[in-house]
Amino acid sequence: MAQEPLEAPRDDAFLPGEIEALKRQVDELSNQLRRAEKRIQALGGQLDEAPAAPTSKSDLELKVLAGQLERQAMLLERDEQVARELQKNLTPVLDEELEGVKFAIETRSGTRVGGDFYDVINLSDKFAAFVIADVSGHGLPAAVIMATGRLAFRTAAANELNARKIMDQVNKAMLRSTLAGHYLTAFLGVLDTELLTLQYVNASHCSPFVVRDSEVIPLDTKGLFVGMFEDPHYEQKGMQLEQHDRLFLYTDGLLQGFKGEDRLACQAKLAECLREYGLLSIEELVHNLVGLGPDHEDDAAALGIELLLEKAQRKTITIPSLPRELTHAEDAILPVLENKGYGERAIFGVKLALEEAAINAIKHGNQLDDTKKVTIAFAIDEDRVLISVADEGEGFNPGDVPDPTDEDRLLAASGRGLALIRAYMDEVSFNEVGNEITMIKYAPWAAATHS
Amino acid sequence: MREGQTFGITIEREIVDDVVVLHLSGQVREMGADALREELDQVLEKGYFKLIFDLGDVSFISSTGLGQMMRVFRAAKGNDGYVRVVNPQPLVEEVFRFTKLHTLIGIYPNLEEALQAE
Secondary structure (H helix, E strand, C coil): CCECCCCCCCCCCCCCHHHHHHHHHHHHHHHHHHHHHHHHHHHHHHHHHCCCCHHHCCHHHHHHHHHHHHHHHHHHHHHHHHHHHHHHHCCCCCCCCCCCEEEEEEEECCCCCCEEEEEEEECCCCEEEEEEEEECCCHHHHHHHHHHHHHHHHHHHCCCCCHHHHHHHHHHHHHHHCCCCCCEEEEEEEEECCCCEEEEEEEECCCCEEEECCEEEECCCCCCCECCCCCCCCCCEEEECCCCCEEEEECHHHHHHCCCCCHHHHHHHHHHHHHHCCCCCHHHHHHHHHCCCCCCCCCEEEEEEEECCCCCCCEEEEEECCHHHHHHHHHHHHHHHHHCCCCHHHHHHHHHHHHHHHHHHHHHHCCCCCCCEEEEEEEECCCEEEEEEECCCCCCCHHHCCCCCCHHHCCCCCCCHHHHHHHHCCEEEECCCCCEEEEEEECHHHHCCCC | CCCCCCCCEEEEEEEECCEEEEEEEEEECCCCHHHHHHHHHHHHHCCCCEEEEEEEEEEEECHHHHHHHHHHHHHHHCCCCEEEEECCCHHHHHHHHHCCHHHCCEEECCHHHHHHCC
């Protein structure tokens, strides 16, 4: 089937009026959907009334029934067209203003309209969010949920930068509004375009990949799909991206181009493909992968993102595994915060988090071996301070650390470090291995939009 | 805070009947934790299980400091004693609240009230 044009001519994808426009569209579609459902119900009723053994009916009666079915099918076909139209209209125009980030997008239409959607949202001059999602089912219901979903992401992202909190809000919104039994899988990434950190939440969506030279890294987190559960237990992870990294996001229709027993097997093949063709431009990569295979029932969409920007300069301090050496990092970081007017409370929090992270690295990571190093990297600007602390240990799984405020743990003499870091810092993430923690604290005046 | 004690801790011990009052100043954290650990060992060895930490001059506390307090709290609890905190600065008090330790360790505005509390 022919490629759909990359974008519909929408000129207001990033203007404030868009949310209202989207709301109107959703309302209108909901009405259409209700009408369609009534028709389907009526059709179902007729079928129920039809006797089980057609032999007892005359040919004439059967013909009448067949005619009715045909008309209903035509109406459904029209709904399908409405759904297709909607999908097209909701396709965002990507903002050229997001400097230093290149996007490549392609969609492939299947034989039925699915609920694939993607979006790129400018959160502020430093942050951009991108979403890719796939609604269960097909046709008009899927299209309506797609529209509702896109609206929910835009609304939630309007005053929130934390990926997990955005996903939680979207889940709540979708729980209230989705038609019974419908849900979506979604991936949300929030990119700091200066420090090139990516915070992401994957709600059961097929794994996006980061392609870095010949390395292909899946972006998975725990959490159930959106719109089904009160508490889907979303997890947020973070990753330090580098200049020239590419992100490849897609919907599961794309996996149909790969032969494999299940989704995981197909994903593994896709990863292999990305590794092999990693040198192609992001546009070529997206184009070739979406075009793979014969025509399919499912729609498919792929969103490629390439980082052209350089990471803001970070300073790095490396210390041997001795607690007293931590003063070097404090002396480098805390006075700068004071200078920028972060205030006593924020500085106290950063100092505490830095101590907890560094002492964990020294004691648990490097096992007090003072021949091993702890590397503390930091970047400070007017709005936020980022600190990462890495050790030479084997890493740990932060999910395994019990909550020290549980009643039966309150008496413990240790185990409070990570909880304190989470309490005092605004964003906390770990590398895959678990031997590097990255923490962000926003300045008091910037914190309002972040917490 | 005393000269040369920027990252350390100063401890002054005062005994009021069967209660040990430790006036701490500086920072209660990993650096300097050994001094606090030794002091607490001595206090426990001498059989004092009623401890009051005067934190009025403490500007910073980390999980290491909390851990030491919980260590003596457990000993005190098993010996009919108590651990109380007096006059913490607001940011220090918050650390107790975030970790919910204020539910175990009483926090009092001044020494008199801490001594008289039931």
